[in-house]
Structure formats: structure tokens, C-alpha cells
Amino acid sequence: MGPVLDWSLLHGAFPVVAGVAGALALVALLWPRGRARRWWLRSVPLALAAAVLAAALVAAVFRTVLAEPLPRTVTAWSAGALAGITLAVAAGRAGARWLPVSAAALVVALSAASGVNRYYGEVPTVRTALGLGYADELETVPARTAQLVTPPDWTPPPGMPATGRVVDVDIPGLVSGFDARPGWVYLPPAYLGSVRAELPVLVLLAGQPGGPSDWLDGGQLATRMDRYAAAHRGLAPVVVMPDDLGSELADPQCLDPAPAAAATYLSVDVPNWISHHLQVGAGRAVGGLSYGGTCAVQLALTAPSVYPTFVDISGETAPALGLLATRHYPATAGAIVVGAQDREFRPDAETVLAALRSANVPVTFTEMPGSHTWGVWGPGLEATLPWLGTRLGLTR
Template sequence: MNPLDWDLIDGPAPALFAVVGGIALLWLVAGRRRFLVRAVLPALAIGAVGGLVVWFVTEKVLNSWGAPQPAWFYLLGGLGIAGVVLAVAKVRASPRWWQRCLAVVAPIVVLAAVAAGVNAYYGSYPTLGAATGGSAVPDLGAVRTPADAEAGPLSTLADWTPPADMPATGKVYRTTIPGTVSGVKAGPAYVYLPPAYLSATPASVPVLVLIHGDPGGPEDWITGGQLPTVMDSYAAAHKGLAPIVVLPDATASTGPTPSLCLDSNYGRAGTYLSTDVPNWVKDTLKAGTDAKTDWAIGGFSYGGTCSLTLATGHPDAYPTFLDISGEDKPTIGAGQDALIAGYFSGDATAFAAQNPLDVITTRTLAGTAGVITVGADDTFYRPQGEKVAAAMKQAKVDVRLQTVPGGHTWEAWKAGLQDNLDWLMQRYGVVPG
């Protein structure tokens, strides 16, 4: 087995890291009574204070995570800090060279165990390859020319016959999507091309734009979301047919905070995602050119909020949406008043014009449909998703609410996509409903 394929979530790796990290910490703690009093107790105290400081700064001051994190998250962090402090004391107290070497290695092992425990909870890096960067993603380049791709109606499961040269799996490419209309200067984007699109006589396939979370980037869908595996598995069961998946940079902003996928003082991100991204796909990949029903938008957490914002604000671009663990409105850590002041110069009406739950009270979204998924254990985002679903139904928007296993982690986010691929393909008209 390739070491890069080692499972860091469900395999024995998390337990192994915990055991080895525990042994390393115990070795750092071990010593005579004088060492325990002068080094261990102060180190533990520093670790406890450090964990509290990290909690206060990240959750109360910066709201870095967007939601409260479990207490053990900061307990592990405190142990990591204590391990580093103990290592300094151990180096000074150790008379032998090999003990000093161990004292340098031990805190690294402790920190690795802490990182492995946090990763096992969130599921951000499911394998060692994902955690270390894995294999390089090739640049998109000239994958398609106008003569190569279909420009007509989507191929359907009933009328598509896979050609002999169709590859068994799809491919992921790295690219840049320019802000031609919006002026947005976005970072790298990624594109998944399904097997049916990669044959010499490609199928005409739909387009799914997926938005990442914040903090984070488009590559998170590839690592934590295991997008290539999820899409290849679906394609294998459907004659190679699956959507082209576009993963744009959705946090590009001219301000100090993310764009929130809005047109605001901090850039025209709403225009970028609803106009520039589709135009680029149509021009470069010759996909999504037949009808607006060829398109869908989705995302998790911050990206879920973005998908809702774009679907309600730009229904002609995205008549289908997948809101995975999103919020009930665009938000920033500093609060709603700070958002309106910074993004809209204090104009609450300008914010309301793009805020999804305000938009649905002023316009009819006939033809729009969406799925809102919430994690069963997500006590912070689940109530917001339920609020959005209730408001959308009251506004006569075709939505369905789903509860999936997990909290605000990849367990829930991955399921939100994987469990709804059939629904998406039915909405596109590719598979029968």
C-alpha cells in the first residue's frame, strides 16, 4: 500500500498518533520531584493559560471559526503548548546528549498528535497524501477547443453511449478564472472534468460550481471533500456522466475580510461568480451553453451561504442550489453592524438588496429549487439552516431540508454533496426523475 494512501480519519492512524504523542508527553513530564515542581507545574499552567488565550482570541475577538469549537480542541492545544515549554526545560535538565535530542523530538511528536486529533474530528485531510500536498495538480491548458465539445442539449443517461476511448476516471486541473466583467483578481481555481467529457467525442455535461469555506480555499473540496473520488464513483455508476465541477476562489476581496460573494465596497464578487465564472466555463470548456438549467451552485459553511446568496440574487445563472451547513445571512466576525458599515458604507438597504432572506420577500423565484443540508450534531449552524428552509418554503421556493450525520465537519459537508448528486442530475435532466 502506498504510504500516501494511509487513512488519517477512520484507520488506526489517529489512535496511533494519540498513543505515541501520549508517550512523548509522559517522557517530557517524567523527572525527579524538583523537576516536577519547577518545570512540569509551570508548563501545565502556561499550557492552560495558552489554551484559554487561543480560545478567547479566536472565538471571542476574531471569531475565526465562525462557530464555537469543542472544549477539547483547546485542551489539546494547551497540551501542545505545555509540551513545547517542557521540552525547553528538559533540554536544560538533561545531562546526556541523547536525552537532549529526545527532548527536541518529543514536542514535535506531541504537536503531531494534537494535529492528528483535530484533523480526525474535522476530516480536513483524509489521507497522508492530502496532508502532505499529494501529487501536483496539472494546469488546465488547452484541454478543449471549440470543435471538440458539444454545444447542444445535455447528454442523458438514456441516449449516451460511452465511447471506447472514455477514461475510467475524471481529472482535476488547476487554472485561473479572470474577473473580466467584475474586475475581481481571484486566486487559483480548480476544475474537475468527468470521464464522459474527456473522451475524443465528449458528452455534453452540466456544470456545478462549488464554493469553499472560510477560512479555506477551493482546494479544500479536493482534500477534505475528496471530490475526485466522490465524482468518479458517481460517474462510474452512470456511464461516465457527472457534472463538470468548478471550484473558484470565492473569498477574493479588496478589503480586510472575505468578499461574502456580494457586490460591495470590497469588490464585485457576486458579479464575478454569477457572470465571469459562467462566461469562462462557456468560452473555455464549451459547457453549460444550452440552457440555464445546465447550471447549479453549491458550497459548505461560508460557501453554503454563498450558494444561497447567488441562487436568490442570480436565479438566471444558478436555478439550482445546494446549501450545505450555511448561515442564515452573510456574516463577518465583527458583527452585522460592522458588515453594513464596511461593505455598504452604512447603507442597510443596499445589504438587504443582496441578503437572501430579504431578497425572497421581494422577488418570485419560479423555477428555482434547492437542498439545504444540516449536520445533526451542528448546534450552531443547524438552527440557521432550519430557519432558512422555513423562510424559503414560506416564500414558495422549492426547497427541501435534510439532516445528515456529523457536526460542522467534513463528515456532514461531504454527505451534503454525495447524497444529492442524483437529485442534481435529475434537476439537470441527465438522469430520470
């Protein structure tokens, strides 16, 4: 069962089969019913027009709710799925049996869902789609009782696992009152033994809409961190993925509007939880994608002693950029990553970059091929790890 659960939904046979099945189902729905002339000149045009109008409505709602456009590729797939539904209704009204045309419409919709998933990369495997957790999951965070060794003196001990582990955790908003969903922690191999490296921590934030597990699912974080650790004697940052929203569609803007004190939660409660539950070094960084990237810059500027290092991936212009005119940030440094084809967010990334450099904050800038998807965010984080490892003292 294990290999089946780990089948890719993004690459290989599955997306090809899904695409072919969807095309065949669409052809079946287009097959003339009743009078062929009436079918082609009236029923089909009306069904397709209804699908296009419905897709336009979906795009408009998306822009209204999330304040960003629905990508053209996703709009096209949405129109395809809606076309399957409207053609099924037209076929049924023309005398076709409802069960076969409904089944064909379902196949078209699933094929379109596969296309959208390939675009965003949100659900990479069967395991993820079924919500079955992770093969490398621990039940609890290991006790803080290991012997600590600094990274320069680190030698992998006998029996150190080849890969890291993930564990779900509750990080309560004891100071902020923030009602957080459960978070996740990635622990690299060098953390998982009786002798433990003194590792830094990366607090990694999801986008909006989103949740703490997004980096593990669409971002394939464990695999990326394991690759880095394998090249560095098991050393990698511990990654804490807290809730930065409160709910899937919430938008606290990384500020403290009552009752969602998200900024205090991320700058006080999360660091306090790390200090009390993880056996780690002093190095701290904050990063995130889209909304989370904006939040990372926001936290780096409003709480620089907590997060002197940041990674902004496809973020927007942070409200706290105005602080650069009145404050100095001699210990702060960051990395900005954006998709080269991200027409909506690339200008924001360039604005943030220019503002930080004008304030003499050291910032690296990386363009990745792609737009506003996991095809940029996951590889973008991985591309920053060499810089981040040096910045946090793992490497020289």
C-alpha cells in the same frame, strides 16, 4: 512511491501510531526531573496551567477572527500540544537535555495536529499534506471540439476513462475586477472523449478560511463524483471550483464591497468563463460549505437566472433572504444539508429552510451525522447528487 503518497492520514494505522507516539512522548516529558516533590507540586502544575491558559487564548482568537467557537475537541488537542511545549520548557529548566525534550515536544505537537486533522478531515493523504497535486490531474482543459450528445441519448463510447480528471484554471475577474486565486475543474468521464455528453455545471465554493482546492482535498470531490459517474454511465456534473474569497482569510460576504466585487465575479465572470472554455449544457447550479453555502443561497436569490439551483451545506443565514418578501422565485429549487450535531450552524440552516419554504421555494433538507467538519460536507454533497442529477437533467 504512489501508494505511499496515497496513504490515509485519517484512517488506518497512521492516526493510531501518531496517537501512541504522542502519548509516550507526553509521558517522557512528565518524567520527574530534579527533586520529585518540587517537580510534581510546582513545575508540572505551572506548565499545565500555562498550557490551558494558552489554549484558552487560542480559542478566543479563533472566535474573534472567524466569529465562531473553536470546537471542544480541537481546543483539547491544542491544549495537549501546548502542554508538550510548556513541559519541555519546565524539563529543560530543571536540568534535562534540551534536544531530547524538544524532540518529545515536537512529537506531542505532531500527534495533536493529527488529532485536529482527524476531527476536520482537511488533509486526507500524504500526497495532500505534501502539496504534490493530484494523480488524476490534466495539464489543460480539453478543447471544445467534441461531438455533443444529450444525456438521454448518451452511450459510453469505447475508450471512455473509468474516472474523471481535474485541472487547475485561471478564471480572471474581467468584469468584476476581483483578484481571484487559481481555481479547479473536475471533468467527469463522459467529458473526456471525442464524443462528449452535454453535461450541466456545478459551481462549488469553499468555506472561510479556505481555497478552491479544499473540495478536492478534504472533500475528496473527485472520488465522490467518480462514484456517481460510475453508477450513471460516466455522467456527472462538471464541477467548477472558483475562488470565492480572494485570499485565505478574506471575507467579502459574497457581496460587492469595493474593491472585492465577489458577487459579480461569481455571477458574471465565472459563468462567462464557463461558456467560453467548457463544452457543456445549459444546466447550472451553485453550492458550497459553510461560508460557501451561505454564498450559494445568496447567489441563488440575487442571480436566479444564472443559478436556479443551489446546494447549501452548513451555511449561515444569507443576507439576501430579505428578498423573499418582495420577489418570486418560480424556477428556483435547492438542497440544504447540515450536521445533526452542528450546534452553531444547524439553527441557521433551519432558519433558511423555513424562510425558503414560506416563500414556496422547493427545498430538500438533509441532516448528516457529525458537526461542522468534512465528515459532514463531503458526504453531504454526495448525498445530494441523486437529487441534483435529476434536477439538472442527467437522470429522470
